[in-house]
Amino acid sequence: MxxxxxxxxxxxxxxxxxxxxxxxxxxxxxxxxxxxxxxxxxxxxxxxxxxxxxxxxxxxxxxxxxxxxxxxxxxxxxxxxxxxxxxxxxxxxxxxxxxxxxxxxxxAVERRYLFRLVARRAPMTHGKGQVWQVLNPLDVGAMRAGAAHLVGHHDFTTFRSSICQAKSPVKSLDEIRIEAQPIPQGMEYRFHLRARSFLHNQVRSIVGTLERVGAGSWAPDRVRDALEARNRAACGPVCPPHGLYLTGVGYPRDPFGARGEGPTGR
Missing domain, CATH: 3.30.70.580 (Pseudouridine synthase I, catalytic domain, N-terminal subdomain)
Known part of the structure; x- marks a missing residue:
């Protein structure tokens, strides 16, 4: 078969x-x-x-x-x-x-996600339903500083849904990369996350928390404190699903043809 x-x-x-x-x-x-x-x-x-x-x-x-x-x-x-x-x-x-x-x-040995967040006053037209929109610009430097606390091997209980069925909250987050791109009358922030696997709602919990850092409501070090709390109540808001994309999956050998070293799509 x-x-x-x-x-x-x-x-x-x-x-x-x-x-x-x-x-x-x-x-x-x-x-x-x-x-x-x-x-x-x-x-x-x-x-x-x-x-x-x-x-x-x-x-x-x-x-x-x-x-x-x-x-x-x-x-x-x-x-x-x-x-x-x-x-x-x-x-x-x-x-x-x-x-x-x-x-x-x-x-699979790797999964890659993208989250798209747009900051501008005017409503979205072309990107409606494809991005999470907030009204005010965010501090990308502060968000990167907060994200740095999450990269590595950690207990991500704080950033895990209460209905997550994973056997363990311990995961290795290999990368969080945040890009800022100007758009008409606003800015789009793109969060790229890479790991072998993710917990339920982990990406949306992380991005929602980093948005609070970018908005100035959280200091970057509060992300570290939230992680170390290992308590769901310490997490920031969980952002909506419509800004999230599964962009790629890595395998030891690319099933679609390329035969390079390491996971596919790198």
């Missing part, structure tokens, strides 16, 4: 998240419905993804895998899936035949 990796892009706005749900639309459900139309034997199977994004969260580089009856040409598979996915805002960027031991979730 041939196994295929799928690189997936989607707008999370109309979905209740990645994971299939009986009574609500999901990204997983949309892809599985399209696969069942192409490969009738797939109707009783499921696909697995590298990350189960929450309701409203987007992706530009999600990875999933599916076991099919037919040994498709990967390009034809992606084209056919995109046809059957219409009009859902989900696109298969590429497909690849992979070994049977490849698993989109368990084979």
């Amino acid at each position: 041939p196994r295929f990796a799928l690189q997936v892009e989607y707008d999370g706005a109309p979905f209740a998240g990645w994971q299939a749900q009986a009574d609500q639309p999901s990204v997983q459900g949309a892809i599985e419905t399209a696969l069942a139309r192409l490969d009738p034997g797939f109707a009783t199977r499921r696909i697995a993804a590298a990350g189960r994004t929450d309701a409203g969260v987007h992706a530009t580089g999600q990875v999933a895998h599916a076991d099919l009856d037919r040994d498709w040409d990967p390009f034809r598979l992606s084209e056919a899936l995109n046809w059957h996915l219409k009009p859902a805002p989900v696109a298969i960027l590429q497909a690849a035949r992979v070994d049977d031991d490849f698993h989109a979730r368990f084979s």
Whole structure:
């Protein structure tokens, strides 16, 4: 039974998240419905993804895998899936035949997220539903100073949802990089986070906390104090999901073709 990796892009706005749900639309459900139309034997199977994004969260580089009856040409598979996915805002960027031991979730060694935050007075038009908007400019230097306390191997209980199902709150956060880009009458701040895996709501909790630092409500060192508290009550506000994007997943070997050293997409 041939196994295929799928690189997936989607707008999370109309979905209740990645994971299939009986009574609500999901990204997983949309892809599985399209696969069942192409490969009738797939109707009783499921696909697995590298990350189960929450309701409203987007992706530009999600990875999933599916076991099919037919040994498709990967390009034809992606084209056919995109046809059957219409009009859902989900696109298969590429497909690849992979070994049977490849698993989109368990084979991953890195996940990358982007959070987009815009500061300006005027309402968003083109980016509506794609960014979190605040009204006043933020101090990017202060946010970078606060973020520096979070990089490394820590107990992230403070930045973990109370319903998180991970066995341990201890994670290694490899990178937080914050960029500031001028936009008409405002500024966009882009938070890039990289780690092997993340806790539930970890990225949104971190960005919401760093926004408080940028706004001047928190001193940068308060981020360190919040981390060391290991108490959810010490966290800043959790920012909304619509600014968050899963941008890439790293594997020891790129399932889509490149064969460089280290995780893919680096």
